[in-house]
Amino acid sequence: MTLEFGRSLSSQETPIPGLLIFDLPVHGDARGWFKENWQREKMTAREVGLPDFGPVQNNVSFNDAVGTTRGIHAEPWDKFVSVATGRIFGAWVDLREGDSFGAVFTAEIDPSRAIYVPRGVGNSYQTLAENTAYSYLVNDHWSPDATYTFLNLRDETVAIDWPIPLDEVEISEKDRNHPRLSEVLPMLPKKILVTGANGQLGRALRAELGDHAWIEYASRADLDISSADLSTARRWRDYSTIINAAGFTKVDEAETPAGRRAAWSENAHAVSSLSRIASENGITLVHVSSDYVFDGTKSGAYTEADPVSPLGVYAQTKAAGDVAASASTSRHFIIRTSWVIGDGANFVATMASLARRGVDPRVVNDQTGRLTFTTEIAAAIRFLLDSEAPSGIYNVTGSGDAVSWCDVAREVFRLTGHDPDRVTGVSTEEYFSSATAPVAPRPGNSVLDLSRAEAQGVMSPDWRESLRSYLRAI
Structure with missing residues (x-):
């Protein structure tokens, strides 16, 4: 997958309510490329549709190897996910209480794409390139008193088709032991x-x-x-x-x-x-x-x-x-x-x-x-x-x-x-x-x-x- 230059800023809905995927304009030449990764005025405009979610923190997860896999984590805040370098396969599962509980969406994300993940939607990814920098804006600070929800990466019900088999990739012990969907306590609304x-x-x-x-x-x-x-x-x-x-x-x-x-x-x-x-x-x-x-x-x-x-x-x-x-x-x-x-x-x-x-x-x-x-x-x-x-x-x-x-x-x-x-x-x-x-x-x-x-x-x-x-x- 080659980085695509010249896309117009736009968003698309997904099967998960509130989960939006964005095309980001990337401008490049022989020296490299430039993009506006987050621009509040443009992105919250009616025709683009990103909620004005008020980010307070920017985090970056750097991954050396292909196949590094993290998730599936649902936190009590919204996040805007993008990639600074490299490429990922992302998988999102709705873990909120409601009719869409268990709905799944997957997509490949490179620097020309981003995704808005609403509170309570499980987030996970697998790196498809070396030296991938995974970046995300969040609208709350981590707290030990907050409520978190997790789903096992291997859950048979959501059946995510990982590009690299999970038996062949690096996964943390904690992520290996998360519950199956039938045992997940859905995240309640705010x-x-x-x-x-x-x-x-x-x-x-x-x-x-x-x-x-x-x-x-x-x-x-x-x-x-x-x-x-x-x-x-x-x-x-x-x-x-x-x-x-x-x-x-x-x-x-x-x-x-x-x-x-x-x-x-x-x-x-x-x-x-x-x-x-x-x-x-x-x-x-x-x-x-x-x-x-x-x-x-x-x-x-x-x-x-x-x-x-x-x-x-x-x-x-x-x-x-x-x-x-x-x-x-x-x-x-x-x-x-x-x-x-x-x-x-x-x-x-x-x-x-x-x-x-x-x-x-x-x-x-x-x-x-x-x-x-x-x-x-x-x-x-x-x-x-x-x-x-x-x-x-x-x-x-x-x-x-x-x-x-x-x-x-x-x-x-x-x-x-x-x-x-x-x-x-x-x-x-x-x-x-x-x-x-x-x-x-x-x-x-x-x-x-x-x-x-x-x-x-x-x-x-x-x-x-x-x-x-x-x-x-x-």
Whole structure:
């Protein structure tokens, strides 16, 4: 096989999902040759398709003899493999959990070719020329705490057709003793961390995502995201996604000295730490925000592009959290929602209880919005992640007509078989007129425009239909 000059930079898919083989331009003359072995801007361009995998280390394995054979090793990081001198026969086996487990791809690699090997795909090679220098970029540092997976080079199931019989080549004792495919423990996907797991949204996310070995549901007792030690609290390179469903949500308490400190710590400083961790480790960050980032004076629905104008302390900390999350250089999603209803104590459950007990409530009638159920937020988050939607802010609420809290309460009374006229509408000022503790200002208009999320395929059920289903369930 002669080194081929003048190829165009291009990539091809292989039978193993995510494993890409590249043609590299090599320029040569009588003096020798030159190539750009790694060029981030060109290789991550859409038409070439290499993931922007963030390499942190470059390793070179030099092999004196023909037939040197190494592998099959699957590590918990991505690698970009090329040859500086010489030639190899490469064999790759998918050792990740999933439908493609055991899939095989083989190819010869010389300086004019390279291959991108995603995390969990077993990598092995056999040298076909003397003095072969095998080079690979990786996006993590070796760690004794990382999880590795191995496969025997002689495995009969994958049946790799080695150019030089394995009985005739140099193989390490460790590589000789790796398990057969039937005994391999597949490498699990990178972890997903859900913070605030005991909250209403956290419980909805557990129901949506399920219980799997690679999903970690963390309460404050498990992981304090406001801790100064957060950056070392986990081996963050093992994570693909952080869904931040935690936060300080006591709107009025945030107006007190102690509440102010807690709100800034949990809603802003903690998000800044998560954003930094996401950037440093290539983690997708999902952060849940609020309609409170707006002052509610706009006449129409708020879009993702509208400038924030928070009123109270809680609102200010949520707006600061949005800024921190958007600073992540990794893929990130800021989910703005409003009037959230989930499993546990909430406005709808309270109104249903009052109706049943014969209590006639006074409810605010000058704040306008739409209900959003935690199951819908969880489904939207999963959809945006699975569909690889563009980063940024997405408004996620129920759809349908905008109403007041008083209208919602009357609808709850009606749907539970009670007279809706038992609910009396009052202004926000009147409702809180007798309050003795600090009261946070509320936005008068909490209606969020849903067109961006819906354009990506996010479903926005009508809040009235969702309310009906919710009341049937409780």
